[in-house]
Amino acid sequence: MEYSITLHVNGEERIVTVRPADTLLYTLRKLGLTGAKPGCLNGDCGACTVNVDGWPMKSCLMLGVEAIGKKVTTIEGLKNSPIQQAFVENFAFQCGYCTPGFIMNCQALIEQHPDADDQTIREWLESNICRCTSYIEIEKAVKSVLQRKE
Amino acid sequence: MLPFDFDYFKPDTLEEAVELFQYLDHNGKQPMFFSGGTELITLGRIDLAYTEAVIDIKEIADCRVMSLNGGQLLLGSTLTLTEIEETNLFPLLTKTASEIADHTARVKITLGGNICARIFYREAVLPFLLADSQVVIVGPEGKKAVPIHEIFHEQLLLNRGELLVQTITESRFIRAPFFAIKRRQQWETGYPLITVAALKIDEKVRVAVSGLCPFPFRSKEVEIALNSGQSIEARVEAALRVLPRPILDDVEGSADYRLFVFRNILTDALYKLEKERI
Numbered sequence: 001m002e003y004s005i006t007l008h009v010n011g012e013e014r015i016v017t018v019r020p021a022d023t024l025l026y027t028l029r030k031l032g033l034t035g036a037k038p039g040c041l042n043g044d045c046g047a048c049t050v051n052v053d054g055w056p057m058k059s060c061l062m063l064g065v066e067a068i069g070k071k072v073t074t075i076e077g078l079k080n081s082p083i084q085q086a087f088v089e090n091f092a093f094q095c096g097y098c099t100p101g102f103i104m105n106c107q108a109l110i111e112q113h114p115d116a117d118d119q120t121i122r123e124w125l126e127s128n129i130c131r132c133t134s135y136i137e138i139e140k141a142v143k144s145v146l147q148r149k150e
Numbered sequence: 151m152l153p154f155d156f157d158y159f160k161p162d163t164l165e166e167a168v169e170l171f172q173y174l175d176h177n178g179k180q181p182m183f184f185s186g187g188t189e190l191i192t193l194g195r196i197d198l199a200y201t202e203a204v205i206d207i208k209e210i211a212d213c214r215v216m217s218l219n220g221g222q223l224l225l226g227s228t229l230t231l232t233e234i235e236e237t238n239l240f241p242l243l244t245k246t247a248s249e250i251a252d253h254t255a256r257v258k259i260t261l262g263g264n265i266c267a268r269i270f271y272r273e274a275v276l277p278f279l280l281a282d283s284q285v286v287i288v289g290p291e292g293k294k295a296v297p298i299h300e301i302f303h304e305q306l307l308l309n310r311g312e313l314l315v316q317t318i319t320e321s322r323f324i325r326a327p328f329f330a331i332k333r334r335q336q337w338e339t340g341y342p343l344i345t346v347a348a349l350k351i352d353e354k355v356r357v358a359v360s361g362l363c364p365f366p367f368r369s370k371e372v373e374i375a376l377n378s379g380q381s382i383e384a385r386v387e388a389a390l391r392v393l394p395r396p397i398l399d400d401v402e403g404s405a406d407y408r409l410f411v412f413r414n415i416l417t418d419a420l421y422k423l424e425k426e427r428i
Contacts, residue, residue, distance in 0.1 A: 001155055019151075020158035020204065023191065026151045042192050043255050055232070056254040061188050065158050066206070105254060127254035 010077030027064030035075035046128030049101035056108040075100035086141040094132035179203040186260040227262025242328040243277040249332035276347035276358040279368040281323035286316040304365035329419040
């Protein structure tokens, strides 16, 4: 059983046909937004992280229908933001599969806690896994953007 | 994506949610109340959970309450763990909740969802056990406030069609000195080995535990031993002798290792809370 819903994604109203049992991750990919990556599909790896109303959300842990009325931002919605630039400047990725999820988590951190201390940064970043182990560079990238805001 | 279909309902009121559950249940839909929904989504994906009707209660106003007045803290069951942490109205709960899953997952996991979870850790209940809180339940028989000790025995004993609406906690407990720690097998991520929450009130130490047995608990016998007036080490040994059973013995940690870790945590908790007396 499928029906049409309207989602607010990256500043646009998008109509998509879903089953209520479809996750937001699957729903977004149906819209052609493939930046959020399927990884563990179990809420562990963070590769599918998007932002919902300004907070990081593992899109494999949310149903598409739950996003009705919320503002969803995916990596495609950032468009060369400071945190994306910082990832490039700090070599904060290798294979790149986890990168969209990390960037969306970092973007939410910068918005919610522009004065984040080391403990807060680490607590937030623990939600994502990078098997190429770029953790130090990722931490440097997010700190470089936080410092620019100060 | 879940491998089975269900209907999705989002009622505006508790009455609507309860009536909907009864109707769907009567029609064989195996309805499920859905708050953060992480357990249905993760367990459903591997065929360990199933429903034909989801009743999403997360926007019902009674379940969204967060207020501290009249000497009571009211927390709605569909508040997310992140909302609870960011507001920090109950520091012991903040500390305990901040160790559950990871930060992003806690944006989705709710207080009621964790307390009512099938996965046995249910760490969010520990502060409420320590604070003799009440829980507000609604169901076909109406709404009622029940002391948590009457309804939480290893798990929240809800009747079919009932749901957890709120917790009520006296403010004197939320200001009391506390200790909370979670130990994992390795580092800062992964499933918990043991979580201990402790609180000192009226010069007595209270302790609640998750991950030692296959259910969270607060034990009267353990607390009698811990408040017996001997040396800290002797009290801890006495407490270990009266623990509920069985002690978990699994891939996260053997029973002996869990007891070793628990002994050290209890000792640390007592030293910290004894200091509060000075």
